[in-house]
Amino acid sequence: MMDLIIVESPTKAKTIQKFLGNDYKVMSSFGHVRDLPKRELGVDVDKNFEPKYVVPVKAKKVIAQLKKDAKAADQVILATDQDREGESISWHLMEALKLKDPKRIVFHEITKTAIDEALLHPGKIDMNLVNAQQARRVLDRIVGYKLSPFLWKKINKGLSAGRVQSVAVRLVVEKEREIQKFVPTEYWQVEALLKKDAVEFSAFLIKKDGNAIEKLGIKNKEHADAILKDLENATYQIEKIEKKETKKNPLAPFTTSTLQQSAWQKFHFPAKMTMSVAQKLYEQGYITYHRTDSLNLSQTSLIAAKEFITKSFGPKYSTGFKIYKAGKNAQEAHEAIRPTDAHKNPESLKSDLEGAQLKLYTLIWQRFIASQMVPAIFDATSIEITAGNYSFGTNGQMLSFDGFLKVYPMKFSENEFPPLQEKEILELVSVTPSQHFTEPPARYNEATLIKALEKHGIGRPSTYAPTLSTIQARNYITKDDQKRFIPSEMGFLVNDMLVANFPQVVDIEFTATMEKELDEIAEGKDTWQKTCRDFYEPFAKNLKEKYDQVLKENTDIKTDKICPKCQKPMIEKLGRFGRFYACTGFPDCKHTESIQKDASGQAVTINITCPKCKTGQITVKKTKKGKIFYGCGNYPTCDFAAWDEPINEFCPTCNSILVQTKKELIKCSSKTCDYKKDAASDSKIN
Ligand SMILES: [Zn+2]
Ligand SMILES: [Zn+2]
Ligand SMILES: [Zn+2]
Incomplete structure (x- = not known):
C-alpha cells in the first residue's frame, strides 16, 4: 500500500512523481472532473442556488481509474493548485471519488523541498475558497x-x-x-539649435518674461512667427546649469498582470499564450505559481538571489533583502512569480527549454534578480538659456552606474553636453518653429x-x-x-x-x-x-x-442589389462576423453574399492588412484554374497567401493571423500550428 497524490495536470504529476519516487503514486485528474451542465442553467435559484454538477464525458474514465487507485491507497492527498480554482478541483475530486477524509497539501512551487515540506503539514480542503469559486x-x-x-x-x-x-x-x-x-488641438514649439566648440545641441522655448509657457501655449503659426520676430538678434546666454544625480529603481517582481503586460510589450505574447507558457514552466518546476497578485518573496529565494548577485557581479550590486508590498486587493498567502532557483540563469537552461518558454523564463528570472539589485544612477544636467525676454531649456543624462540594468535591460536615452559655464554666450545655429497637434488617447x-x-x-x-x-x-x-x-x-x-x-x-x-x-x-x-x-x-x-x-434592434440597411436567384432586393444584415448581403425573400430564398466580394467574384480587398508585410491589403484572388484564394495586394513584393479567408483575429497560441474555412471553422494560418476553434461555438454560452 502507498499514498495516492492527485493533481490536475499530467506534467505536474510527472514532476512530482520524479521528486517522490516509489513511496507515492501521483495521478492526474486532467483538469476539472465536475462542472455545471452544458445545455441548461444548472443552478436551482429557488433552492438556495444549488448547483447541479455533472461529470463531463471525458472525465468519466479518469474518475473510474482514480476511484480504483484511491481504494488501493492508504490515504489520498489532494495537491491541486493553491488558489480558489485549485481548491475547487480538490473539492470536486473529493465529491466525485467519494473520499472520506482526504488530505490537502499546497505549495507555491513544484520543487522537492516544497513538496516534502507540504507533505509534513497536510491540511483539509478550505471550503471558503471552494465557495468563493462556486x-x-x-x-x-x-x-x-x-x-x-x-x-x-x-x-x-x-x-x-x-x-x-x-x-x-x-x-x-x-x-x-x-x-x-x-478633436486635435494645434500647438507650436520653438526649437533653438545652439553651438559650443563645434558641438551642437538643441533647446526648446520654455518661458516668456520668466513665466512658464504651457504645452499648448503657442496656438498657431502667427503666434510662433511673432516669437521668432522677437528673437531676431537676441543673444543666447546660459542662465543656469543644474547637475544632480538621479536614480532609476528596479521594478517589483512579477505578478500575473505585470507578467502578462511585460510579455506583450517585449514579445507580443497574447495573455493567453503567456499563461500557457508560464503553466508549463510552473509544472516543470522552473517558476513559482503563475496566478498571483502577491509580491511576497520567500526567505530562501532572497538568500539565493543575494548569493547569485554577489557572486556574479560583486557585493555593490546587491541591495540586501528587498521586500515589495502588493496592493490591498492581493489574494491569500501567495508569492510573486519568480524562478524556483535563482542560480539557474537562463543561459544554463538553453538546452532544456524551447523558444517561448526560454523567453518567458528569462524575463521572469531577470525581473526577480533585478528586484534584489541596487538602482541605476544617472548624472542629470538641466540647462536654462536666456534669449531676450525668453528662456530655452534642455536636459540630458549620462549613466554613471548600471546597477540592476546589468540584468534587466530597459530603454533610456543618453546625451552629453559640451563643457558649459553659466553666463557663457552660445552661438545660434538656427531657430525653428514646428507645428504639432495633440494626440487622441491610444487604443x-x-x-x-x-x-x-x-x-x-x-x-x-x-x-x-x-x-x-x-x-x-x-x-x-x-x-x-x-x-x-x-x-x-x-x-x-x-x-x-x-x-x-x-x-x-x-x-x-x-x-x-x-x-x-x-x-x-x-x-x-x-x-x-x-x-x-x-x-x-x-x-x-x-x-x-x-x-x-426593449424593442428589437433593426440593423438592416437597404441596398440597390438584386438577388440573382429570385430578383428580390437584397439588404445588408449584421451577423456575428460582420455585415453581409441577404435576400429579402428569406425564408423562401436563402441567398446570401459576402459583402467583401463582388457578385462577379472580382478581386476586391477584404479590409484586412497583410500580416506579413503589414502594408498590403489582403485581396480576393483566383488561381488560373479559378480557385479563390487570399493574397497580399503587394504581390510580387510580398508573397502572403491563404486558401481560407483571413479574419481580423490572431492565434492565441502563436499570434499568426486566423482564417475562416467554409465549414464554419476558424483556424490558425500557420502551417506549424494546429490551433482551431468552431466558429459556431461562440454562440454556445460559456
Ligand atoms: Zn433571393
Ligand atoms: Zn503583404
Ligand atoms: Zn497558431
Whole structure:
C-alpha cells in the first residue's frame, strides 16, 4: 500500500512523481472532473442556488481509474493548485471519488523541498475558497444563461453576454468613442539649435518674461512667427546649469498582470499564450505559481538571489533583502512569480527549454534578480538659456552606474553636453518653429487593457487572460493593424444595449465590488448563496421588465442589389462576423453574399492588412484554374497567401493571423500550428 497524490495536470504529476519516487503514486485528474451542465442553467435559484454538477464525458474514465487507485491507497492527498480554482478541483475530486477524509497539501512551487515540506503539514480542503469559486461560477453562469437569450431576441441569434467580459468590452467601446470624439488641438514649439566648440545641441522655448509657457501655449503659426520676430538678434546666454544625480529603481517582481503586460510589450505574447507558457514552466518546476497578485518573496529565494548577485557581479550590486508590498486587493498567502532557483540563469537552461518558454523564463528570472539589485544612477544636467525676454531649456543624462540594468535591460536615452559655464554666450545655429497637434488617447492593447482591468479591480489573476480571449472569440473586439483592440459594429451594439438596460451588469464599480465580495467569501466573512441572491433578485426582475420594454434592434440597411436567384432586393444584415448581403425573400430564398466580394467574384480587398508585410491589403484572388484564394495586394513584393479567408483575429497560441474555412471553422494560418476553434461555438454560452 502507498499514498495516492492527485493533481490536475499530467506534467505536474510527472514532476512530482520524479521528486517522490516509489513511496507515492501521483495521478492526474486532467483538469476539472465536475462542472455545471452544458445545455441548461444548472443552478436551482429557488433552492438556495444549488448547483447541479455533472461529470463531463471525458472525465468519466479518469474518475473510474482514480476511484480504483484511491481504494488501493492508504490515504489520498489532494495537491491541486493553491488558489480558489485549485481548491475547487480538490473539492470536486473529493465529491466525485467519494473520499472520506482526504488530505490537502499546497505549495507555491513544484520543487522537492516544497513538496516534502507540504507533505509534513497536510491540511483539509478550505471550503471558503471552494465557495468563493462556486459563487464566481454561479454568477457567471446566471449572467451568461439569462442575458444571452435576451440578446438573441433583441439583436441577433448566437450572441452572448458575460459578467466580467461585458465590462471589458465596455472599456474598449468607451475608449473608441473617446477617440472618435477627439478633436486635435494645434500647438507650436520653438526649437533653438545652439553651438559650443563645434558641438551642437538643441533647446526648446520654455518661458516668456520668466513665466512658464504651457504645452499648448503657442496656438498657431502667427503666434510662433511673432516669437521668432522677437528673437531676431537676441543673444543666447546660459542662465543656469543644474547637475544632480538621479536614480532609476528596479521594478517589483512579477505578478500575473505585470507578467502578462511585460510579455506583450517585449514579445507580443497574447495573455493567453503567456499563461500557457508560464503553466508549463510552473509544472516543470522552473517558476513559482503563475496566478498571483502577491509580491511576497520567500526567505530562501532572497538568500539565493543575494548569493547569485554577489557572486556574479560583486557585493555593490546587491541591495540586501528587498521586500515589495502588493496592493490591498492581493489574494491569500501567495508569492510573486519568480524562478524556483535563482542560480539557474537562463543561459544554463538553453538546452532544456524551447523558444517561448526560454523567453518567458528569462524575463521572469531577470525581473526577480533585478528586484534584489541596487538602482541605476544617472548624472542629470538641466540647462536654462536666456534669449531676450525668453528662456530655452534642455536636459540630458549620462549613466554613471548600471546597477540592476546589468540584468534587466530597459530603454533610456543618453546625451552629453559640451563643457558649459553659466553666463557663457552660445552661438545660434538656427531657430525653428514646428507645428504639432495633440494626440487622441491610444487604443488598448493586451497589456494596457489588463492594466486597466486590474486598476479598476475587475477580475483577478486567474481571469485576465480568459476575459481577453473571450471578448475576441465572440467577435465583439478585434485587433487593428497594430494589434490594438477595436470594437466591432456588433461590439458597439451589444455594449450599448447592455449599458442602457442592464447598467449594473456592465458597471465598473459594481463589478469591482462583486470581486471584493468574492474575496470576503474566500475569507469566510460572507456566504456565497447570499452574494448570489443579492445579485440575482434585482437582476431577474429587471430582465423580465426589459423583455417587454426593449424593442428589437433593426440593423438592416437597404441596398440597390438584386438577388440573382429570385430578383428580390437584397439588404445588408449584421451577423456575428460582420455585415453581409441577404435576400429579402428569406425564408423562401436563402441567398446570401459576402459583402467583401463582388457578385462577379472580382478581386476586391477584404479590409484586412497583410500580416506579413503589414502594408498590403489582403485581396480576393483566383488561381488560373479559378480557385479563390487570399493574397497580399503587394504581390510580387510580398508573397502572403491563404486558401481560407483571413479574419481580423490572431492565434492565441502563436499570434499568426486566423482564417475562416467554409465549414464554419476558424483556424490558425500557420502551417506549424494546429490551433482551431468552431466558429459556431461562440454562440454556445460559456
Ligand atoms: Zn433571393
Ligand atoms: Zn503583404
Ligand atoms: Zn497558431
